[in-house]
Structure formats: structure tokens, C-alpha cells
């Protein structure tokens with residue numbers, strides 16, 4: 421029977437560490453680390469995510485501000501705001517809530533953020549630092565997954581790790597982070613054949629696809645560590661991951677629940693990145 425990896429409890433621990441570092445920063449530099457979030461339009465899910473980030477930042481001693489812009493904001497106006505935030509010395513982190521409305525190009529906007537303030541870790545410069553194995557701001561969800569592995573004492577070194585999904589946001593960065601920790605990494609995607617076989621041979625499985633119960637419980641190897649990043653809403657309104665939790669929990673050694681697993685870690689790592697950015701900018 422698997423031990424649950426409690427994302428809520430671990431995120432609380434990370435937030436407490438961040439609060440202590442933010443308090444030290446404030447005491448030393450006479451200002452709190454600053455995080456500015458830009459929200460364009462009125463997508464209900466994005467509004468909830470941004471509100472949660474705003475609250476979590478305030479509790480962690482980070483000075484947060486949300487710029488709420490109308491859905492019809494032009495690219496020029498949005499870029500002008502980003503450049504203004506880039507130039508403000510009291511702002512350490514800038515996050516543009518994605519996805520943006522259709523007339524705006526996510527990548528153009530992310531590219532405009534100063535990489536030193538890119539607390540989402542999505543700027544190509546930071547992605548490049550990750551590829552070459554250098555220190556930089558790294559995407560929050562993959563960092564949260566790595567922290568979870570560390571927490572349960574799972575050292576990826578020499579293990580066979582399978583990442584399902586190859587997005588820039590989750591799949592690719594987590595695969596690189598596992599590789600950095602010396603796992604033998606396989607990346608599966610929509611064209612992968614024999615997915616069941618790939619799962620069966622893996623000691624670590626990270627599922628980041630967005631398909632409910634794609635990974636069947638009996639595919640999971642005995643003693644595997646399963647990190648389920650997927651968030652899927654079922655017809656009855658409940659949330660579920662990409663892994664058949666009930667089937668997999670009898671075989672895995674450790675498994676994350678959905679909800680209450682990776683989700684809470686994402687915001688905690690965003691706060692951690694903000695303090696990292698603040699400290700790095702002062703040096």
C-alpha cells in the first residue's frame with residue numbers, strides 16, 4: 421500500500437521556509453521581495469489561480485500586486501506594462517497568467533520579461549540555463565515535483581524515470597531535472613507506442629498529460645514512485661489526475677493524490693522563486 425505524498429503539508433513547509441527568508445530579506449534590505457502578477461481578461465480559472473497566488477504571497481511576507489487588464493488589451497500596451505515592471509527596482513518577480521486571450525501571443529509576452537524576474541521560469545533564457553545545467557529560475561510545477569521526490573527520500577540517480585507529456589511548462593523541464601539528478605529518463609507523448617510497457621519498466625512515473633486515468637493501476641511497477649501532475653474535471657465535477665489512483669496505490673511505494681498533491685506545490689515554488697530572484701538581484 422503506497423504512502424501518500426501530501427502536497428498540502430509539504431507546500432506548507434516550503435511556504436514557512438519562504439516566509440522566514442522573506443522576513444530576513446526585509447530586515448536586511450528595508451523592503452519585502454516584490455511579486456507582480458499580470459492578469460489579462462476575465463477567464464474564471466485564471467482569476468482563481470491569481471487570487472490564490474496573491475493570498476499566498478501576502479502570507480509569505482512577499483509584497484504582491486495584481487495588474488488586472490481588460491481582455492481587449494493590445495500587445496503594445498501589455499508590453500509597455502512589462503517593460504515598466506522590468507525597470508522597477510522594487511519588483512523582483514513578474515508573472516503573466518497564461519493563457520492570454522487569443523489576440524496576444526503568450527511567447528512574445530513571456531520573452532519580454534526580464535529573465536532575472538521570470539519567476540515562472542518560462543523565459544527561453546531560463547529554459548536554456550536548465551538545459552546546460554546552470555542555476556536559474558526554473559518552472560514551478562516541475563520544481564515542486566522534484567521537491568516531492570526529495571521529501572520521500574527518492575534519489576533519481578540510476579533509476580528509470582518516465583515522464584508522460586512533453587510540454588514546455590511541465591514535461592520537458594521535469595525530464596531535464598530528472599536527468600540532472602542522474603535518472604535514466606524516457607519521455608512519452610501522444611505518439612508513444614507501448615505506453616503500458618514504458619510505465620511497467622519505470623521506477624519513477626511523472627504523469628503530465630491531462631487525461632483522466634490514462635495510466636492504469638496495473639501498469640504501475642511494485643514499489644514505484646508516482647507523481648501525478650494531471651488535473652482533470654470529471655462530469656460529476658470532481659477533480660482527478662492522469663493516474664488511476666485506486667489501482668496504483670496498491671502497487672506504488674509513494675503516490676501523490678489529486679487534488680492535494682502537486683497543485684499546492686506549484687504556488688509554494690513560485691514564492692520560493694520570488695525570494696530566489698530577490699536575493700539574486702541584490703547580489
Ligand code: NAP
Pocket residue numbers: 561584585586587588589590591608609610611612615628629630631634649650651652682683684686
Ligand atoms: P499540454 O501542454 O496539453 O501537454 C500535454 C502533453 O501530454 C503533450 O506533450 C501530449 O503529447 C501528451 N499526451 C497527450 N495525449 C497523450 C497520451 N495518450 N499518451 C501520452 N502522452 C499524451 O499540458 P501541460 O500544460 O503539460 O499540463 C499537463 C497536465 O498537467 C494538465 O492536466 C494540466 O492541467 C496539469 N497541470 C497541473 C499543474 C499543477 O500545478 N498541478 C500545473 C501545470 C499543469 P504531444 O506533445 O504529442 O501532443
